[in-house]
Amino acid sequence: xxxxxxxxxxxxxxxxxxxxxxxNGFEVIKTIGGEKALEFLESGAKxxxxxxxxxxxxxxxxxxxxxxxxxxxxxxxxxLTGSIDAQISLEALKDAGFTEADVLYKPVDLPVLLEKIRRxxxxx
Amino acid sequence: MEKELQRLKAANARLRERNxxxxxxxxTLQANNRRLRANEQKLKATNRRLRAxxxxxxxxxxxxRAKERQLQKEITGHKEAGEALQQAAEEWRIxxxxxxxxxxxxxxxxxxVRVNQAFADQFNMKQKNVIGKTCYELVHGTEGPPPQCxxxxxxxxxxxxxxxxxxxxxxxxxxxxxxxxxNAAGELVATVHIVRDITPRKKLExxxxxxxxxxxxxxxxxxxxxxxxxxxxxxxxxxxxGASGGDIRNNLKIIHEESNRARDIIQRLxxxxxxxxxxxxxxxxxxxxxxxxKLIEHQFSLSDIRIRKTLADGLPLIVVDxxxxxxxxxxxxxxxxxxxxxxxxxxxxxxxxxxxxxxDVKDSGAGMDDETLSKIFEPFYTTKEKGTGLGLSVCHxxxxxxxxxxxxxxxxxxxxxxxxxxxxxxKGED
Ligand SMILES: Nc1ncnc2c1ncn2[C@@H]1O[C@H](COP(=O)(O)OP(=O)(O)OP(=O)(O)O)[C@@H](O)[C@H]1O
Ligand SMILES: [Mg+2]
Numbered sequence: 001x002x003x004x005x006x007x008x009x010x011x012x013x014x015x016x017x018x019x020x021x022x023x024n025g026f027e028v029i030k031t032i033g034g035e036k037a038l039e040f041l042e043s044g045a046k047x048x049x050x051x052x053x054x055x056x057x058x059x060x061x062x063x064x065x066x067x068x069x070x071x072x073x074x075x076x077x078x079x080l081t082g083s084i085d086a087q088i089s090l091e092a093l094k095d096a097g098f099t100e101a102d103v104l105y106k107p108v109d110l111p112v113l114l115e116k117i118r119r120x121x122x123x124x
Numbered sequence: 125m126e127k128e129l130q131r132l133k134a135a136n137a138r139l140r141e142r143n144x145x146x147x148x149x150x151x152t153l154q155a156n157n158r159r160l161r162a163n164e165q166k167l168k169a170t171n172r173r174l175r176a177x178x179x180x181x182x183x184x185x186x187x188x189r190a191k192e193r194q195l196q197k198e199i200t201g202h203k204e205a206g207e208a209l210q211q212a213a214e215e216w217r218i219x220x221x222x223x224x225x226x227x228x229x230x231x232x233x234x235x236x237v238r239v240n241q242a243f244a245d246q247f248n249m250k251q252k253n254v255i256g257k258t259c260y261e262l263v264h265g266t267e268g269p270p271p272q273c274x275x276x277x278x279x280x281x282x283x284x285x286x287x288x289x290x291x292x293x294x295x296x297x298x299x300x301x302x303x304x305x306x307n308a309a310g311e312l313v314a315t316v317h318i319v320r321d322i323t324p325r326k327k328l329e330x331x332x333x334x335x336x337x338x339x340x341x342x343x344x345x346x347x348x349x350x351x352x353x354x355x356x357x358x359x360x361x362x363x364x365x366g367a368s369g370g371d372i373r374n375n376l377k378i379i380h381e382e383s384n385r386a387r388d389i390i391q392r393l394x395x396x397x398x399x400x401x402x403x404x405x406x407x408x409x410x411x412x413x414x415x416x417x418k419l420i421e422h423q424f425s426l427s428d429i430r431i432r433k434t435l436a437d438g439l440p441l442i443v444v445d446x447x448x449x450x451x452x453x454x455x456x457x458x459x460x461x462x463x464x465x466x467x468x469x470x471x472x473x474x475x476x477x478x479x480x481x482x483x484d485v486k487d488s489g490a491g492m493d494d495e496t497l498s499k500i501f502e503p504f505y506t507t508k509e510k511g512t513g514l515g516l517s518v519c520h521x522x523x524x525x526x527x528x529x530x531x532x533x534x535x536x537x538x539x540x541x542x543x544x545x546x547x548x549x550x551k552g553e554d
Contacts, residue, residue, distance in 0.1 A: 013357065016361060107355070108356070109360070110361075
């Protein structure tokens with residue numbers, strides 16, 4: 001069963017994604033906020049994919065992308081964002097090798113998210 | 125004897141004759157002597173006169189020489205002055221032409237009397253060809269002075285005037301200042317215009333405003349899209365086959381709450397963007413503080429927070445929108461509580477400071493570093509998981525709309541003091 005890490009600073013959003021993905025046969029680990037996500041990644045636990053919220057207080061999506069690079073973790077990432085601003089689109093997307101196809105805008109249609117996850121996992 | 129007598133007589137006669145001759149001679153001599161003396165006197169007088177006139181001549185000569193020297197000096201002086209004058213004029217022209225701004229001197233009929241090089245260059249003209257044209261035909265391409273023309277206002281007021289506007293004829297944002305030139309009698313005889321091209325600065329300002337607006341919109345989208353995500357997600361989960369009645373009920377409850385959250389964000393944002401003048405009346409700030417404290421005291425005590433008040437007596441009324449000022453104080457109190465996770469005491473003080481009424485809200489919470497402190501009024505700036513970051517933006521808007529001031533002092537780990545200053549109303553003591 002593929003393991004998905006869901007990172008969002010809003011517990012309700014993390015809950016919804018967790019429920020939906022669990023119903024569709026994934027093992028889901030959720031962390032609320034970027035700091036908890038870093039802790040989890042540093043623990044070395046294995047995951048197959050990450051659903052990452054971009055905008056979070058303190059440790060945000062960019063910091064986590066940076067961290068996975070440093071740790072040389074080649075984990076596929078799907079970015080979730082409520083809004084894209086210049087900073088996120090330029091630095092995080094292009095520099096880190098992301099394209100528009102890796103981004104989903106909130107509010108997200110859950111089946112679209114599921115489809116993206118399946119495709120990403122199939123591509124690995 | 126006779127003979128002797130005869131001889132003696134003859135000798136006597138000769139003697140007498142001789143004596144006579146001598147006397148006559150003496151007389152002649154005396155006469156001569158007198159003449160000589162008279163002559164000598166005359167000579168002496170002449171001599172004196174001559175000497176006197178010689179002295180006069182000498183003096184005159186000296187004067188003449190002095191005059192000549194002076195004249196010589198004056199001539200060189202005039203020559204130098206002439207050269208200096210020419211040099212000054214040259215210097216003035218060079219200075220005038222070195223000024224980067226467009227400088228022109230006008231008569232009272234808007235006509236150019238003189239322009240500097242930069243001015244002529246701007247219009248691709250020779251300086252002398254500009255003279256005699258009117259500024260409105262050349263600068264604005266109009267047949268009369270346009271409404272924003274500061275020259276006209278200078279003519280009317282005899283005072284320097286200033287305007288900033290976009291001049292489509294030149295495709296330039298310009299800053300124009302006109303100053304009167306007065307003669308000794310205090311009459312306005314001309315005006316000096318300085319036109320500065322402020323296009324780069326204006327473009328930058330426009331861009332900044334646009335990017336600020338862009339950031340605000342991006343922030344707002346983020347804030348509203350998060351509750352929308354929860355609403356949409358909860359609805360989608362409820363619509364899945366096999367969703368239980370209990371799940372659906374719970375999801376509806378969440379949907380309701382998140383809709384309210386989105387509504388609140390938008391309302392606060394509206395308040396921030398357009399703080400209304402509201403309903404102003406004279407209030408007693410101590411009464412307001414008392415009623416606010418009564419309202420929240422219990423809730424705060426649940427977080428182990430005590431509120432201590434030090435309210436000054438005899439404070440003047442302030443003319444404010446009471447609801448808005450309540451909102452400011454409640455926001456400050458909420459921030460204080462959220463900063464004091466371990467509980468503690470919040471100090472509220474009211475006092476008078478000059479023409480202002482002062483309210484301090486002091487907490488002993490986490491405090492802020494300088495970076496946070498510099499951003500607290502930015503809409504959507506928050507360090508809290510559940511914050512909208514609009515609280516202080518709204519407070520700032522409200523206090524500013526009351527011509528007051530909201531300021532913060534904070535020390536990491538020590539606590540924060542928020543201070544509101546509001547102008548005292550004119551309704552006297554309470
Ligand atoms: N008393 C305080 N002590 C420490 N930090 C403060 C205090 N007041 C404000 N701040 C800081 O300023 C930020 C902005 O405050 P503001 O009231 O605008 O938004 P918020 O409190 O985060 O969100 P909201 O008011 O919507 O709940 C806060 O997130 C916090 O970092
Ligand atoms: Mg607040």
